[in-house]
Amino acid sequence: MPARPRGSKLHVPGPAHVEVPPDRVFSGRILHRGRIIPAELGVSEEGRILKVAPDVRGGRRIDLGEAILVPSAIDLHVHFRDPSPPGAVENLETGTLQAALGGVGAVVDMPNTEPPTTTLERLEAKESRVVGRSHVDVLLLAALQERTRVEELAARAAGFKLYMAPTTGDLAVPPGADLRSLLERVARAGSAVHVHAEDPRLFQGDLHPSDPEGWNAKRPVRSEISAVRSLLPPPPGLLLHLAHATSVESVRVAREAGLSVEATPHHLLLHATAHQDARWKVNPPLRSRADRDALYESFREGWVTMLASDHAPHPLGQKEGKFEETPSGAPGVETMLPLLLSRVREGQLSLPTLVRAAARRPALFLGLPRGHFAPGMEANFLVIDFRERRTIRARDLHAPCGWTPFEGKEGIFPREHYHLGARIVEDGEFVGGRSGRLLHRGAGRAPGPAPPAPLARPGDPLAVPAGPFPAPSLRDISPPPGPNAPSASLKVGDRRGA
Numbered sequence: 188m189p190a191r192p193r194g195s196k197l198h199v200p201g202p203a204h205v206e207v208p209p210d211r212v213f214s215g216r217i218l219h220r221g222r223i224i225p226a227e228l229g230v231s232e233e234g235r236i237l238k239v240a241p242d243v244r245g246g247r248r249i250d251l252g253e254a255i256l257v258p259s260a261i262d263l264h265v266h267f268r269d270p271s272p273p274g275a276v277e278n279l280e281t282g283t284l285q286a287a288l289g290g291v292g293a294v295v296d297m298p299n300t301e302p303p304t305t306t307l308e309r310l311e312a313k314e315s316r317v318v319g320r321s322h323v324d325v326l327l328l329a330a331l332q333e334r335t336r337v338e339e340l341a342a343r344a345a346g347f348k349l350y351m352a353p354t355t356g357d358l359a360v361p362p363g364a365d366l367r368s369l370l371e372r373v374a375r376a377g378s379a380v381h382v383h384a385e386d387p388r389l390f391q392g393d394l395h396p397s398d399p400e401g402w403n404a405k406r407p408v409r410s411e412i413s414a415v416r417s418l419l420p421p422p423p424g425l426l427l428h429l430a431h432a433t434s435v436e437s438v439r440v441a442r443e444a445g446l447s448v449e450a451t452p453h454h455l456l457l458h459a460t461a462h463q464d465a466r467w468k469v470n471p472p473l474r475s476r477a478d479r480d481a482l483y484e485s486f487r488e489g490w491v492t493m494l495a496s497d498h499a500p501h502p503l504g505q506k507e508g509k510f511e512e513t514p515s516g517a518p519g520v521e522t523m524l525p526l527l528l529s530r531v532r533e534g535q536l537s538l539p540t541l542v543r544a545a546a547r548r549p550a551l552f553l554g555l556p557r558g559h560f561a562p563g564m565e566a567n568f569l570v571i572d573f574r575e576r577r578t579i580r581a582r583d584l585h586a587p588c589g590w591t592p593f594e595g596k597e598g599i600f601p602r603e604h605y606h607l608g609a610r611i612v613e614d615g616e617f618v619g620g621r622s623g624r625l626l627h628r629g630a631g632r633a634p635g636p637a638p639p640a641p642l643a644r645p646g647d648p649l650a651v652p653a654g655p656f657p658a659p660s661l662r663d664i665s666p667p668p669g670p671n672a673p674s675a676s677l678k679v680g681d682r683r684g685a
């Protein structure tokens with residue numbers, strides 16, 4: 188990346204390109220180097236950003252007034268149950284609709300479908316279900332097991348999911364199996380591993396909990412930390428990603444070893460009590476209030492690299508009955524960003540930290556040209572008005588499972604959502620088509636000369652180029668020093684984003 192001049196004046200350099208007049212120009216306010224400033228985005232007919240400047244000439248004008256434009260989120264962790272096991276209510280159509288309405292422009296779907304995504308044949312069958320049915324872009328993970336044909340799948344899948352403990356589906360490879368060589372094979376194939384890290388050897392088998400507090404005791408934090416440690420150090424070159432971290436200690440261990448880390452809204456905002464029923468049963472479990480607060484603090488400070496929902500929409504009927512036998516998981520793709528935007532409004536989170544975790548870093552991790560506003564990036568963005576607060580009610584959401592663990596909480600839903608420069612959500616209603624694409628790791632790099640090599644930061648997985656789209660270093664996505672008070676109600680510009 189060329190050096191950026193310091194100062195607050197809007198200047199977004201991009202790769203050299205022929206000056207083409209924009210098809211559309213969006214006028215509003217954007218987050219730029221830690222501040223919210225008026226700006227215009229010139230967008231091509233194909234939905235690529237051509238120019239970001241105070242004034243962009245030419246094209247049809249779309250005036251978004253004082254609203255804030257932010258890149259749409261990428262949810263690294265959803266279970267859309269397609270193809271579905273018996274009794275499932277979700278599929279790619281319903282799941283991607285909720286994503287679009289919640290401000291998520293791309294999702295990474297997990298392989299524990301029925302049948303599970305364990306072979307190239309099954310991956311291809313699942314791919315064929317995406318196009319024509321999805322409302323936002325979709326990437327697919329394959330399951331990583333001892334017999335997985337890693338080399339064959341690495342070229343097609345967006346990465347691999349490693350389950351170290353039993354959860355929904357039957358794909359677990361516990362510690363002690365030959366995980367090391369499996370990880371080395373994925374590293375050689377240039378792909379990524381998302382880990383469900385729980386060490387079942389540390390589960391309390393003699394406990395038979397009847398509430399989430401007991402579930403936390405049965406599958407304790409130390410089982411997560413042990414599972415993470417068992418994978419260290421990661422093989423060189425591997426993008427190793429800790430899914431749904433639940434404790435600040437796991438975050439620390441993972442980040443010190445160069446892993447990227449995601450946290451879910453339920454682990455960030457909810458904690459386990461003895462009064463909750465099985466709707467609040469998730470894997471790994473909700474933790475104590477103190478653990479939850481520490482995890483939230485590490486997210487607020489930018490140590491948790493990414494936000495992901497772990498959307499697991501079990502119908503209510505399956506969540507009734509004996510606690511220990513009910514499936515784990517809760518819906519969340521539609522409420523993920525609104526809940527955290529609400530924290531921004533309350534001054535409990537900075538907008539740059541949220542945008543990095545929800546959009547920029549997932550885009551870098553997947554090697555996708557999106558997640559920030561610059562020439563060559565896709566125009567996938569949201570229009571946010573922080574005055575538009577809503578109380579989250581399951582009946583207003585679009586999850587066929589019909590419930591949410593966040594009932595009654597405040598959310599700020601995107602007023603509009605643009606996919607490749609085309610509006611798919613207007614006034615909170617879906618107005619688009621089934622234009623979601625099947626994306627691959629590193630897919631869709633902008634035409635033209637490749638950007639210069641990233642500034643490497645040893646040990647940081649996001650500094651490793653992912654596929655043909657070179658990922659800028661974390662240094663590039665950290666906000667620069669400078670004043671940072673765009674408005675009294677928005678706390679932005681914390682500098683500890685790395």
Ligand SMILES: [Zn+2]
Pocket residue numbers: 264266297497499
């Ligand atoms: Zn999951």
